[in-house]
Amino acid sequence: LVPQTSGQVEITNRGLKRILKRTVGENRALWSDKLEDALWAFRTAYKTSIGCTPYRLIYGKACHLPHEIEHKAYWALKHTNFDLRTAGDHRKLQLNELRDQAYENSLIYKERTKKLHDDKIKNRVFNVGDQVLLFNSRLKIFSGKLKSRWSGPFTIAEIYPYGTAKLIHPDGCNFKVNCHRLKNYHGGDLPSLEILDVTTFPKDN
Known part of the structure; x- marks a missing residue:
């Protein structure tokens, strides 16, 4: 996939580069060692365009970071006693609703971005022959x-x-x-x- 032909891929790559610049410091030759951490940070960060994190969009729940595990122990225990089939159907329904909402959010975000872009273009008037x-x-x-x-x-x-x-x-x-x-x-x-x-x-x- 060529990044220049896909705006979403280019935006994702730009976000990853920004995270890597902040984590590698002066020793940029070791950027590959920080790539996994950068991907984790990117996937668990809130994205305005979809209204949630990429992690939640895939798994249907928030990511419990290591320092939160102790505080979420009661949450985990409370959800261990359930019927697997019922829980699976419920999770699928949640994921479908979440993805529909993310799709609507992305359309709204793109429309706002397009309006800002068009407003800038309208300030410049070009004619054939210029x-x-x-x-x-x-x-x-x-x-x-x-x-x-x-x-x-x-x-x-x-x-x-x-x-x-x-x-x-x-x-x-x-x-x-x-x-x-x-x-x-x-x-x-x-x-x-x-x-x-x-x-x-x-x-x-």
Whole structure:
């Protein structure tokens, strides 16, 4: 599965990377040793988009962390005396209800996210024939080089619904991009971004 083709996979990977950065410290070569802990933290953390933790979505109950086990002893004892078939049917019903609720929560979350995104797009008005610059979000940093994060200019050939445009490069190639990566080009040289040598970066305290 290619992360760039799946927004959910990309979001998950970004969350795991954020957790790993906080746990590995300076010795980043040992990130694989912390991966299991990072996965556990990710799966037991509350997710706003679904309204619960991934752990609960799978198992139908909250995760009892080690320091909570002693306090949950009575909870465990109280649930040991039950009929397995009845308990199984009840658990399936709970899981179905939980997943239906998580699905509804995800739709609401996506709609809110889309509205915020569309509000930003509406502030930028582009027309066919406009010259624009394209923001390069995957800029490769080379030490000691000057490079702009904006490339172009390109000419807008077509505007599509939902904030997408087709660009034409002077060499003849064309491609589609999201309009939130564009800005109007008014002529002149592109602003340069100075990239310092990574060896000169101060260490984080």
